[in-house]
Amino acid sequence: MTRPNRPRYAARLNAFKPMGGGIGGMIAAAGSVGGLTAADLNYPDHFDGQSPDALSEMLGDAGLALNGLAMRYYTEPGFKIGAFTNPDPSVQQAAVDLTKRGMDACRAMGGTVMTLWMGQDGFDYALQGEYGRMWDDTVAALRAVADHDPDLDVAVEYKPNEPRAYALMPDVGTTILGVREAGCANLGVTLDFAHVLYADEMPAHAAHLIHRWSRLLGVHLNDGYGKRDDGLMVGTVHPVATVELFVELDRIGYDGAIYFDTFPDHGGLDPVEEARTNLALVERLRDLAAEVGAMPDLRDAIARQDGAASQRIVARALYGA
16 A cells, blocks of 8 residues: 655664664664664764764665664763753853764764653652753753754754653653754654653654654654563554554654654664565555555544444454455
8 A cells, every 4th residue: 555655763772782883883783684774873982082974974884874863862961960950050061062073073974853752850759959040051952952953854853861860851742842842953853652651642743743743754663561661572562553653644744754762772682684584574564554544434433432343443444354
């Protein structure tokens, strides 16, 4: 079946770390999967001892294009109690400057999006932080990095917690609020399926809100049980919610990369075979989404909010008559 769009597929490079060979080995392993066409690199982790040109050559040799970079602040001890929300203004500025260097590297390599996961920006205790100041500092930092390169998209990837007990931007509504307050045209949001689940949200609903009020700049696919960031293979726990997400992505015309943010290394799986399974499951679930999304009877059932009818229709498509 012809689908409205076919996003490029990328995988979490650190999933291939057990195969050895450093960043070059990880890129080569991702290229060996077959079906992966893009990659995201972590900054500054994956650039340790490597230039943007050298990394671009590795990607090209593996048949991969760079989708974008993802900022990682956890390797810098000074950011433990916050990067953008750090109480020391000089540390905040260091985080902003590091992000700008990452954006420059992304631009030099032809990437289109810088993803910010601000896991250090939050709090652990009541009466630990001044919420207004942390919010203002984060919005100012988002504005500063977005203004650094207005032609490069900057996406905030929200997550309820980890490593901080409470993230400053833990859910879709709060994140959209922060992005809109920053007010930069190149700011948007990355949706991570497992993060959405344990933020107690429905993935398709979150995608709709992001598209309605901001810009959906990235989709990280995985699955889990909603208690933590499990990083399980796509559609293995929530196949119907995954199909619904694909229906919504087709509806809003999302044509960016689909990034497999899964953790085969946590369970000792072969990362190449795990990535191939993600690809097979996503291709099947996307076909189902295109099929059911075009069904008039399903549209009618949804319009009536008739859950019994809609679930029978989806079950027939998923599991047969």
